């Protein structure tokens with residue numbers, strides 16, 4: 397959590413854009429997966445990135461994991477622009493690790509757990525000799541509560557449940573002692589009964605090892621359960637961000653209000669992690685290949701005003717919260733002039 401506003405974020409995106417040129421049935425289209433994202437992740441915090449399908453959440457994780465190169469804007473690690481060269485990448489991946497959605501696809505099912513963990517330890521020069529590699533692999537298993545570790549180390553991923561596989565994937569990323577984990581829907585492929593275990597593991601890693609976690613999800617209830625801060629994405633930009641409880645109790649952006657209204661019970665979290673039925677309850681998702689004159693949420697916004705159709709609101713700071721909405725701009729101006737505004 398930021399102790400002061402001066403604290404340097406461990407990861408930061410400034411005006412980040414990623415536009416994909418695609419060909420659809422002979423036509424060329426530009427998909428604006430990210431279209432000017434401003435985002436900060438601070439050391440030791442859990443920040444949830446929430447939004448419906450196609451809003452750009454995975455694309456952000458992929459840019460921060462150097463899988464995609466942005467087409468605009470900048471990304472920073474500890475205040476320095478992220479450099480892409482073999483030497484810098486290695487150092488970067490010692491600090492920033494990505495956990496994928498699908499623990500079935502991300503682990504080689506033909507190899508034993510001992511090989512999967514030992515390989516990373518050897519590649520990064522973190523263990524030497526068979527005994528040391530095995531000992532450190534056992535320690536990694538204990539860190540993700542796969543205990544007794546001896547009972548798991550000689551098994552194959554196919555012998556394990558989805559939740560256990562995700563723990564192995566997390567253990568593998570912990571081998572380098574990262575300071576940041578990017579967790580892209582880490583529980584969405586798991587049985588409802590074990591989702592909470594994996595979320596609690598991420599919580600423990602933050603508590604015990606001080607890691608920063610960017611938790612990507614559709615599910616605002618699990619975001620509430622896990623995170624200190626929520627950033628809400630819509631159509632390739634952040635439309636609202638702030639301390640989790642404040643955002644849930646008093647959402648500023650009409651899109652966040654719709655997400656909360658569409659969630660079956662935002663106070664619920666029993667580990668079921670049911671995704672927000674946003675399309676059904678809040679209209680259809682945005683077509684991010686179309687150009688929009690004003691606010692990208694205007695077509696779905698119940699509070700739309702004339703200027704929303706022609707001018708795009710910037711992400712505005714208001715008392716430790718941020719929101720990209722003209723209503724909030726009005727509120728900020730009223731606050732500055734001592735008026736009271738109610739919506």
Ligand SMILES: Nc1ncnc2c1ncn2[C@@H]1O[C@H](COP(=O)(O)OP(=O)(O)OP(=O)(O)O)[C@@H](O)[C@H]1O
Nearest residue numbers: 416418427429448449450451452453454455456684
């Ligand atoms: N490699 C690619 N080529 C073309 N378009 C892409 C590519 N990757 C992502 N997109 C598009 O970018 C947009 C954002 O996708 P992204 O996967 O980041 O969304 P998301 O919020 O993570 O959604 P989901 O929750 O469904 O994963 C979507 O319209 C997607 O189709």
